[in-house]
Structures are given as C-alpha cells and as structure tokens.
Amino acid sequence: MIKSKSYRMILCVLISSSMPLAGQTHGSVAIDNPVYQILEQAALRGLCAPLAGAKPYSRQAILTAITEILDTDGAPQRFGKLSDHERRILEETRTSYAPVSRGLDWQRGTYTFENERSTGNIHLSGEVGLTAASCFSWGLYPRNRDAAWGTDTWLGFFFNGDLGDHFSYRFTMAGGMIRAPRVALGTYNTYYPGFTQEDPDHINQEITTYSQPLASFPYTYKQSWDGSVFNYRDISGSYRAWPSDLSVGDTMLPEITGSLLAGHIRYRGGRMDREWGAMARGSSLVLNQQAAPFLALETTVSPFSWCYFSTLTGILEYYNTEGIKHSAATNQNAFSIAMLEINYQHYLHLDFGSTALWPKRFELGYLFPLTDNFFYQNVIGDFDNLAIFCNLKGQYPGIGSLWFSLFLDEISVEPLFFEKDRAMYAFQTGTIIAIPWLPFATVSLRYTKVEPYCYTHTKERVPWYGDTLMESSYTNKGSSLGYYLPPNSDELLLRFEALPLSRTRMHVQYQMIRHGADYGGSAVDGSSLWSELDPDGRSTKAVLRKYFLQDGAYQWQHIFKFGAAYSWAKVPVQIFAEAGVVISYFTNIDGPANSGSPSTYSIVDTAEYPRSTGLIASLGFRLFPNRAD
Numbered sequence: 368m369i370k371s372k373s374y375r376m377i378l379c380v381l382i383s384s385s386m387p388l389a390g391q392t393h394g395s396v397a398i399d400n401p402v403y404q405i406l407e408q409a410a411l412r413g414l415c416a417p418l419a420g421a422k423p424y425s426r427q428a429i430l431t432a433i434t435e436i437l438d439t440d441g442a443p444q445r446f447g448k449l450s451d452h453e454r455r456i457l458e459e460t461r462t463s464y465a466p467v468s469r470g471l472d473w474q475r476g477t478y479t480f481e482n483e484r485s486t487g488n489i490h491l492s493g494e495v496g497l498t499a500a501s502c503f504s505w506g507l508y509p510r511n512r513d514a515a516w517g518t519d520t521w522l523g524f525f526f527n528g529d530l531g532d533h534f535s536y537r538f539t540m541a542g543g544m545i546r547a548p549r550v551a552l553g554t555y556n557t558y559y560p561g562f563t564q565e566d567p568d569h570i571n572q573e574i575t576t577y578s579q580p581l582a583s584f585p586y587t588y589k590q591s592w593d594g595s596v597f598n599y600r601d602i603s604g605s606y607r608a609w610p611s612d613l614s615v616g617d618t619m620l621p622e623i624t625g626s627l628l629a630g631h632i633r634y635r636g637g638r639m640d641r642e643w644g645a646m647a648r649g650s651s652l653v654l655n656q657q658a659a660p661f662l663a664l665e666t667t668v669s670p671f672s673w674c675y676f677s678t679l680t681g682i683l684e685y686y687n688t689e690g691i692k693h694s695a696a697t698n699q700n701a702f703s704i705a706m707l708e709i710n711y712q713h714y715l716h717l718d719f720g721s722t723a724l725w726p727k728r729f730e731l732g733y734l735f736p737l738t739d740n741f742f743y744q745n746v747i748g749d750f751d752n753l754a755i756f757c758n759l760k761g762q763y764p765g766i767g768s769l770w771f772s773l774f775l776d777e778i779s780v781e782p783l784f785f786e787k788d789r790a791m792y793a794f795q796t797g798t799i800i801a802i803p804w805l806p807f808a809t810v811s812l813r814y815t816k817v818e819p820y821c822y823t824h825t826k827e828r829v830p831w832y833g834d835t836l837m838e839s840s841y842t843n844k845g846s847s848l849g850y851y852l853p854p855n856s857d858e859l860l861l862r863f864e865a866l867p868l869s870r871t872r873m874h875v876q877y878q879m880i881r882h883g884a885d886y887g888g889s890a891v892d893g894s895s896l897w898s899e900l901d902p903d904g905r906s907t908k909a910v911l912r913k914y915f916l917q918d919g920a921y922q923w924q925h926i927f928k929f930g931a932a933y934s935w936a937k938v939p940v941q942i943f944a945e946a947g948v949v950i951s952y953f954t955n956i957d958g959p960a961n962s963g964s965p966s967t968y969s970i971v972d973t974a975e976y977p978r979s980t981g982l983i984a985s986l987g988f989r990l991f992p993n994r995a996d
Contacts, residue, residue: 420718506981547588723751815857926947
C-alpha cells in the first residue's frame with residue numbers, strides 16, 4: 368500500500384510540475400463535463416476516495432482521482448475491477464488533463480506558451496483558445512397544432528494558465544444567438560386570492576405566469592446569457608429579460624483559484640456554475656447545477672481524508688422583469704453557505720450546513736466561515752432568508768447507494784405542523800445501482816418533494832435600503848438556487864446512463880412531475896417562486912393549509928426521453944442529441960381552491976387547463992470536446 372501511494376504521489380507531481388501550463392493546474396472543470404459521471408460511478412464502486420460535495424472540482428483534484436482509480440483497479444473489491452473499455456476511457460480522459468507541448472494545438476483549439484524557470488523569475492504559463500457550441504431544438508404539439516424552435520449558439524475565447532505553483536487563472540468571454548419561445552399562461556397572486564392585509568409591506572401583486580420554453584423538456588432550460596438579451600436586429604435597443612424571439616447575448620466567466628498545504632486547502636474566486644450537497648449529479652436541494660452562475664469567493668478545507676469543510680459567499684444577480692434599473696434596485700442580495708462533510712470509508716456519508724440569502728451590506732458574520740449562518744441572525748435581527756440542510760447516504764461499494772436529503776426553510780413544533788403552509792421544506796430520497804457488465808453504467812431512482820412556499824420569502828423592508836421592499840426569495844437571476852422544481856411540486860425520476868462505446872455517452876430517462884397550478888381560477892397558493900406567505904395568522908387561517916393534489920388544480924407531466932453524445936478521436940468535434948415525448952394534463956378539485964380542506968380531484972380538459980402532448984428533439988455540436996474545460 369505504501370508503494371501504491373508513493374506511485375500515485377510521484378505521478379501526480381510529475382504531471383503537474385512538468386509544464387504546469389498544460390493543466391491550468393488549479394482551474395475548475397465545468398460541472399457538465401462528462402468526467403463527473405465517471406468519478407461518481409467510480410466512487411460508487413469504491414475505486415476512489417469520496418470527493419468533496421462542493422463542485423466544481425479543480426483539474427488537479429480530478430487528475431489525482433483518475434490516477435487513484437487506475438491504481439486501485441487491482442484491489443480485491445466486488446465489481447471494482449475496470450474493464451478494458453473503462454480503462455481506455457480513463458486513460459483518454461487523463462490525457463486531456465496532461466501537459467501539452469508549446470505552440471498551436473489544433474486538436475484542443477489552443478495556443479500555449481510559458482516563460483523559462485530561472486532564478487528571480489516566477490513561473491508564468493498561458494493558454495489561449497476558442498470555445499464554440501451550438502444546439503437547435505424543436506417542439507411539436509399536434510393536439511394544439513403548434514410548433515416552436517429554439518437555439519443556443521455560442522462562440523467565444525478563453526485565456527488561462529498558472530502563476531507559480533499554487534495559483535491559476537482563467538477568463539472566458541462569449542457571445543451567442545439565443546431563442547427560447549414561451550407563452551403567457553395567465554396571472555398569479557403573490558399571496559392568494561382574497562388576501563386583505565393591504566399594508567405597505569404586504570401587497571398582493573398579480574404576476575404573469577409563463578410556460579416552460581416550448582422547444583425544451585420541462586425544467587431543463589437554463590439561462591446561458593448574463594444580465595439581459597437584445598433583439599438581433601437592434602442590439603442597441605432596450606434590455607430584455609427573455610429571448611422569446613431570436614436574440615443576442617453575452618457571458619463572462621472569470622476565475623482565480625489555487626491550493627495550499629499539498630491541496631488540503633483550496634480557494635477560489637470566480638463566476639461559474641456550481642453544485643453543493645448533491646447525492647447524485649443534478650439532485651442538490653441547496654445549490655443545484657441548474658442555478659444561474661454568480662460571482663463568489665469560496666474555500667474547501669480537508670484536514671483529514673474523511674472530512675471536508677466548505678464555505679462560500681457571493682453576490683447574486685438580478686432578474687430583468689421591469690427594466691435594468693428598477694429590477695436591479697430590488698434585487699441587491701448576497702448569498703452565503705457553509706457545509707461540513709464526514710465520510711466513513713466508502714460506506715457512509717453525512718453532510719450538513721446552513722445558508723443565508725441577505726441584502727448586501729458589510730456583514731462580517733456571514734463572511735466569517737466559522738460563524739453559523741442560521742444562528743447568526745439572532746444576533747443581528749430578522750432581515751435575512753435562512754435555511755439549514757443535511758444529506759445522509761449509505762453505500763456498499765460495487766452494489767449501490769441509498770440516500771435521504773432535507774432542505775429546511777422554516778419549521779416550528781406545533782400540532783398539525785406538516786399540514787400547514789408554514790412547513791416550508793424540501794426532501795428527497797433516492798438510490799443509485801451499479802450495473803457491472805456495462806461500462807460505467809448505473810440506474811438511479813429518486814423521489815423529490817418541494818413543499819408550498821419552499822424557496823420563497825416575503826419581501827423585506829430593511830433599514831439600509833430606506834423604503835424599498837427588497838426581494839429575498841431563494842433565487843438568483845429569476846431561478847431557484849435550490850432544486851429546479853418550483854414550490855408545491857413533486858417528482859419521480861428514473862434514469863439509466865452508460866458509456867457503451869469509446870467516446871460515447873447515452874441515457875434513458877422517465878420523469879413524473881406534478882405541480883400546483885400557478886395561474887387561473889384554481890391556482891394553488893404557494894406554487895410559485897414569487898409566492899409570499901401571509902405573515903398574519905400563519906397557524907390559524909384555514910386558507911394556509913396544504914393538501915397536495917386536493918386543494919386546487921395540478922399539472923401532471925410524464926416525460927420520456929433518450930439522449931446520446933459522440934466524440935471523434937482525431938476530429939475535435941462532439942455531436943449530441945436528445946428526443947422524447949411530454950404528456951401533460953391537469954387535475955382539479957370539485958370545490959373552490961385554497962379552501963383549507965381537502966377535496967376529491969379528477970382529470971379535466973378545459974381551455975384554462977388543457978391536455979397536451981409534446982414531441983421534443985434537440986441536436987447540437989461542440990468543438991474541442993476532449994479539452995479539459
């Protein structure tokens with residue numbers, strides 16, 4: 368074992384020290400990179416030590432994990448041994464993180480340079496490259512005789528490298544053509560119809576509810592632009608919130624990162640996609656990879672191999688619904704999260720932590736990592752949106768894992784608490800099963816429930832912003848920081864994925880999603896991220912009771928889809944595609960919505976709540992897919 372560990376250490380040092388430019392050693396790897404699928408499944412089979420729950424990982428961390436997997440291959444573990452195909456996948460992946468020669472590399476789309484190491488000089492390396500990707504999608508709705516198309520097409524450049532041995536940098540800038548048509552469905556009350564407490568701090572506003580983008584599968588579309596978009600025919604015109612027709616946009620992703628004490632301390636400042644506390648990729652209830660990116664400072668400390676402590680504080684971004692100035696004026700929020708993880712070998716994982724979404728000011732308590740966010744509010748006053756979370760997972764290497772996750776927005780101990788709207792929480796239970804006879808293959812099943820008003824928060828009037836009511840829901844740029852489903856929803860998800868052939872990925876997935884209507888005459892209160900919970904009589908008003916499926920109209924969606932991606936060995940192009948069907952219908956109750964008592968429900972088909980069937984397909988390509996971005 369000593370010899371094995373020494374081998375891994377020597378190999379990683381050689382790779383990272385010889386021409387360290389090549390790996391941009393400490394820079395992050397985007398969370399949609401296929402390497403995360405490989406690492407997740409390798410950890411499930413006990414081939415590498417449990418990795419931190421704060422993603423993205425650095426190139427250095429991924430390279431170390433891949434080397435460990437290859438070296439652990441011969442260990443006597445059930446289903447642990449790699450097939451020849453899996454070993455080839457890992458070798459090819461490691462090559463993409465290995466040093467490259469100086470100069471122009473057409474396979475990676477980069478130009479590389481570095482200064483010579485000498486006395487009095489700090490080592491500096493740099494890599495300049497292009498990024499390009501395009502995806503076209505279509506939605507066909509035969510029953511409604513309707514069709515839509517969308518696109519996300521981007522071209523950009525990046526500049527990254529190392530400064531010394533412990534510091535890396537990266538800057539990415541891109542422009543794109545975007546189209547994601549959607550339709551207005553109706554209006555929704557932020558409180559509930561009939562709410563009468565019309566004081567300056569609690570106003571029952573009507574908001575417009577929009578459909579999911581018509582050319583995308585439900586709850587999968589993610590904003591790829593920063594700030595606002597512009598009509599492609601008039602890019603000097605007004606800022607717009609959404610690309611309902613063909614528009615142009617831009618994105619900027621800067622990063623400064625590094626490590627200390629042989630990687631036991633990793634620090635990063637940057638704007639990027641993240642996922643924290645996920646028991647399976649895309650499953651996090653607290654900071655999901657579907658959340659929009661934001662600029663933040665973060666640190667992960669690993670004093671022992673079985674323990675991680677991660678902390679982050681960043682500035683959230685506004686959602687342009689009423690113009691660039693007015694919308695931003697009420698969206699001046701920061702976000703802090705801290706998470707402690709404990710692992711017992713490959714068998715047991717526990718993590719827990721707290722979050723704070725707070726109107727921006729110089730607040731040392733949220734910036735200081737050892738101050739608990741949840742309890743700190745008792746010291747400074749009740750102005751912020753706080754939550755706690757935990758994840759517990761048991762695993763048998765080579766067989767599978769079973770987990771339970773909880774995100775707790777608000778709770779109190781009283782009779783019938785879980786029946787009341789003020790029980791604002793989300794939970795998830797799931798399992799992943801390894802399939803030993805297929806390359807890096809798993810089947811996963813999970814159930815997620817997001818209760819009414821979870822991730823929402825009443826607008827706050829805070830002392831340092833005068834008379835302005837500040838938005839304080841658990842959102843960034845109009846989308847949830849937590850799970851991708853809106854409040855008052857549940858989901859059953861079954862997914863199979865594998866790497867059946869070299870440079871090939873595929874997946875098959877089924878989802879059932881149920882969500883309380885957030886528009887129309889039978890809308891259910893607490894079903895939108897913009898909902899606000901009545902602050903008066905929260906435990907006594909009958910209207911503030913929840914009866915899932917039995918207190919108004921609910922949309923049911925059954926989603927079947929198949930997807931695949933393929934990359935060529937000598938041609939720097941990847942193609943990917945996905946296709947499937949979405950079957951949608953509504954149920955409604957016999958009596959009035961939000962009556963405070965349960966009622967029987969049945970399937971309806973009305974102009975307000977119609978049936979529909981959608982055929983969805985997408986096709987795209989990505990240049991330089993084998994580069995470790």
